Amino acid sequence: MKANRLALLVAVIVVLTYGVIYPNAAVVVSSFQRAGSWTLTNYREILSQRSVLEAIVNSLGLSIGTVVLCALVGVPLAFLFERYTFPGRRLFAAVAALPLVLPPLVGTVAFIFLCGESGILAHSIQNLFRLQNPPWRLAGWPALLLFHTYTMYPFFYVLTGAGLRRIDASLAEAARSLGGSRTFVFTRVLVPQLTPSLIAAALLTFMTSMASFSAPLLFGGRVRVLTLEIFTARQRGDMTVAVTETVVLAVISLAALIVFQRYEGTRKFAAATMKGAPRRRVTIASGKARALAGAAAIVFAIVLVLPVATLFLVSFAREGSWTTQTLPAEYTFANYQRIFAEPYAAEVFFNSFSMSAIAALAALAWSFCVVTLLVRRARGKAAFLGQGGRRLLSLLILVPWALPGTVVAVSTAEAYGQPSWLLGSFVLVGTFWILPVIYFLRFMPLVVRALQASMEQLDPALEEAAGSLGARAWQRFVRVTLPLVWPGALAGTLLAFVIALGEYVASVLVFVPDNRPISIAIASELRDFNLGAAAAYGVVLIVIISVSMVIAGKLERTR
Amino acid sequence: MPLLSLQNISRHFGSTRAVAGVSLDVAQGEFFGLLGPSGCGKTTTLRMIAGLEQPDSGSISLHDKDITDLPPERRGFGMVFQNYALFPHLNVFENFAFGLSAHHAAKADISERVRSALELVQLPGYEKRAIDELSGGQQQRVAIARAIAIEPVLLLFDEPLSNLDVSLREETRSELRELVTRLGLTAVYVTHDQEEAFALCDRISVMVGGRLMQSGRPRELYEEPADIAVARFLGRNNLIRAVRLSSSKTSDGEFKTLEGGHTLHVPVTPDDLAPLNKPVVLAIRPEHVRLSLNHDGAPNALRGVVREIVFAGATSTVRVDAGGLLIEALLVQPDGLRINQECTLILRGDKLRLLREA
Numbered sequence: 001m002k003a004n005r006l007a008l009l010v011a012v013i014v015v016l017t018y019g020v021i022y023p024n025a026a027v028v029v030s031s032f033q034r035a036g037s038w039t040l041t042n043y044r045e046i047l048s049q050r051s052v053l054e055a056i057v058n059s060l061g062l063s064i065g066t067v068v069l070c071a072l073v074g075v076p077l078a079f080l081f082e083r084y085t086f087p088g089r090r091l092f093a094a095v096a097a098l099p100l101v102l103p104p105l106v107g108t109v110a111f112i113f114l115c116g117e118s119g120i121l122a123h124s125i126q127n128l129f130r131l132q133n134p135p136w137r138l139a140g141w142p143a144l145l146l147f148h149t150y151t152m153y154p155f156f157y158v159l160t161g162a163g164l165r166r167i168d169a170s171l172a173e174a175a176r177s178l179g180g181s182r183t184f185v186f187t188r189v190l191v192p193q194l195t196p197s198l199i200a201a202a203l204l205t206f207m208t209s210m211a212s213f214s215a216p217l218l219f220g221g222r223v224r225v226l227t228l229e230i231f232t233a234r235q236r237g238d239m240t241v242a243v244t245e246t247v248v249l250a251v252i253s254l255a256a257l258i259v260f261q262r263y264e265g266t267r268k269f270a271a272a273t274m275k276g277a278p279r280r281r282v283t284i285a286s287g288k289a290r291a292l293a294g295a296a297a298i299v300f301a302i303v304l305v306l307p308v309a310t311l312f313l314v315s316f317a318r319e320g321s322w323t324t325q326t327l328p329a330e331y332t333f334a335n336y337q338r339i340f341a342e343p344y345a346a347e348v349f350f351n352s353f354s355m356s357a358i359a360a361l362a363a364l365a366w367s368f369c370v371v372t373l374l375v376r377r378a379r380g381k382a383a384f385l386g387q388g389g390r391r392l393l394s395l396l397i398l399v400p401w402a403l404p405g406t407v408v409a410v411s412t413a414e415a416y417g418q419p420s421w422l423l424g425s426f427v428l429v430g431t432f433w434i435l436p437v438i439y440f441l442r443f444m445p446l447v448v449r450a451l452q453a454s455m456e457q458l459d460p461a462l463e464e465a466a467g468s469l470g471a472r473a474w475q476r477f478v479r480v481t482l483p484l485v486w487p488g489a490l491a492g493t494l495l496a497f498v499i500a501l502g503e504y505v506a507s508v509l510v511f512v513p514d515n516r517p518i519s520i521a522i523a524s525e526l527r528d529f530n531l532g533a534a535a536a537y538g539v540v541l542i543v544i545i546s547v548s549m550v551i552a553g554k555l556e557r558t559r
Numbered sequence: 560m561p562l563l564s565l566q567n568i569s570r571h572f573g574s575t576r577a578v579a580g581v582s583l584d585v586a587q588g589e590f591f592g593l594l595g596p597s598g599c600g601k602t603t604t605l606r607m608i609a610g611l612e613q614p615d616s617g618s619i620s621l622h623d624k625d626i627t628d629l630p631p632e633r634r635g636f637g638m639v640f641q642n643y644a645l646f647p648h649l650n651v652f653e654n655f656a657f658g659l660s661a662h663h664a665a666k667a668d669i670s671e672r673v674r675s676a677l678e679l680v681q682l683p684g685y686e687k688r689a690i691d692e693l694s695g696g697q698q699q700r701v702a703i704a705r706a707i708a709i710e711p712v713l714l715l716f717d718e719p720l721s722n723l724d725v726s727l728r729e730e731t732r733s734e735l736r737e738l739v740t741r742l743g744l745t746a747v748y749v750t751h752d753q754e755e756a757f758a759l760c761d762r763i764s765v766m767v768g769g770r771l772m773q774s775g776r777p778r779e780l781y782e783e784p785a786d787i788a789v790a791r792f793l794g795r796n797n798l799i800r801a802v803r804l805s806s807s808k809t810s811d812g813e814f815k816t817l818e819g820g821h822t823l824h825v826p827v828t829p830d831d832l833a834p835l836n837k838p839v840v841l842a843i844r845p846e847h848v849r850l851s852l853n854h855d856g857a858p859n860a861l862r863g864v865v866r867e868i869v870f871a872g873a874t875s876t877v878r879v880d881a882g883g884l885l886i887e888a889l890l891v892q893p894d895g896l897r898i899n900q901e902c903t904l905i906l907r908g909d910k911l912r913l914l915r916e917a
Contacts, residue, residue: 178658
């Protein structure tokens, strides 16, 4: 028993060493080296370049701006939809998290079709007012902030909503019975209780925004951000700059992760230990307010769905039929026929499916190994690892998730680009395996977290009961634990699979030409102005993701 | 003039009627209990008193002033919640000080009053403790002291002892009563535990199904339940279905039991004479049933067979089958009784009560 766990621990350490520690260490080391000797020259050089400093400042500024805007949108929406009930509430609630499941590249493309200077909105205004030029250009700060707010506000909406649901309703009542006015209760009870949720949302938004790549690439205009700088440095072969900037980006992201983890561990605020009064949603009684809230629900729901609807529409547009008109003039199935029938266009589905499946299944197996080491199995019985060990393990597993895709791709490519004394002739770059490995590293934390959550919800008494009935360790696992945690683990695996399916940020850095994933095909169709085909790929991805999310949701509920 | 007065208040949740036309008065200095089974509307009534729920109809007044529409923070009632509702992000001191700073009390005044409140509930030196470092009993006392610290006009309790274990519950119960009396406070106390209500309250109203069934001193309620619902809820009762015999016109009503066909004599006042030939319910407490092994010529003596003897420490419950009528008797020492033994039950006429249907 103990020997099995030890073997497991060794295996986990090996994977983490090769997958997380070594590549990141390799990047850090090479950022401090020049011609084989240790030096700070790289940092001195890149930090004296205006463009690099600008990229750092832009990335930070964009992320902070994104956090503020997302909070301004997400928090009021969460209050409105979590605390009140009115006609139309469900309509919005159903699509509120839609942007979260949209692959960033697909979202970017949809945004261009909708809001770009030759998109539906700009065209309709131009045609309506008979303007000479498009009324705006989708570029630079406003474009990036708008897109980021659209895609990342759900962090605030979802987490604030969850925070509000968790707050014991009797706390606010107690505060009022003690003489606190509404505003007093809001600032002294509600806000402190919500703080952890707000901080978690802010950090998630910050990290996601730091990692954002597709939008700065496609409509960032002159706003250079770190991810983009790293990409262009690599494209022009300036590895020193790419690697050094990667370290800077990684340090900022990891700092956010560490703060995030500290706050997530603060359980005191949750106060879930006591039985609380359930919070009922308040029905909005006043007719005007009801109408206003209902209208807001409908408007926001439309705003959320519009980019996706646009993508659907464009995917049926005949190539070349959409130039100056508000909407495409002719519709056809040809785009779909092409991407499925043409071997060169269709092979990307097979590529992405196989690479994502390999990564997701590996993550599933891996999550069982890790969670066995992480979770306390029975009451009183100490976990296999001490608290420090478990914390370190959790942190190492979260690192590739917290790091921007750009960083993971650069560090993996840097570490496994050429044979070395540690690896022998083990080279990943340029092989089929580089992307599945990167997908695995980036998305396995999702599976681990899903399984860990299921395991922790499991009542230890169940296994104890099985043991008292005479079941051996493997029988307890197969007949009690596995059936109960399986749905959660599978839902996590499915999530990792669909996210890998639409991955672009890391893929674009290291993909192999004869093994292109779907996202690369979308980008190249867009570059060739095959808008319909790019949209059709996006629609296929969205359909696959939606179906998978429905299945994952069903699985979660059967827990 | 009562301190608090509810006039005919009602509250619906959707189509369910939680509280239906409740009227009651609470006098200054009174410890008033609202007692009833779970879901009877007692907590909703309390929350309407606190201002946390609005009644659909009816009014609430304090010192004869209508407070129905007054928000909770302006009523000045302290409330102790079932789950205590202590603020988990604040320590003990800050929990106490919350109500005082909401009332804009001076800083020095606050720390002075917090110190005396902590002494009041025997937790001196606990100011800096986090809430989750306190035991359940200590949290309980902090919750009570927090409500008392604002010097409330009225203290409201929503089953405050139900999360404590039995021994702690009885201890806290007497402390609580002592504290309220010492400070001369008026309290409304909601509970489903009749023993708790009897021990604590000066006066009790029993609520069933959203209605106030009966109000009175604990002993009155226990000995003279007005109807079947109250009798069922307050302690154990033998409920005997019977019809009044037509031959009896005097105050000594003559009844024939539906089960067993026994004849029982019950003194009834002329104004609540039961209608003839319609089933009524007669109630008698198990402790008022006498049990004898001999034939007995006493009135209301029924022959029966011992079916079950349940030992419960100080007393034992004996279940006797009297020709199809099952009667429970509470005995201090059921010596010499055996299962299937023949015996005589004596139901004292003055302890038999005629109940109206709810």
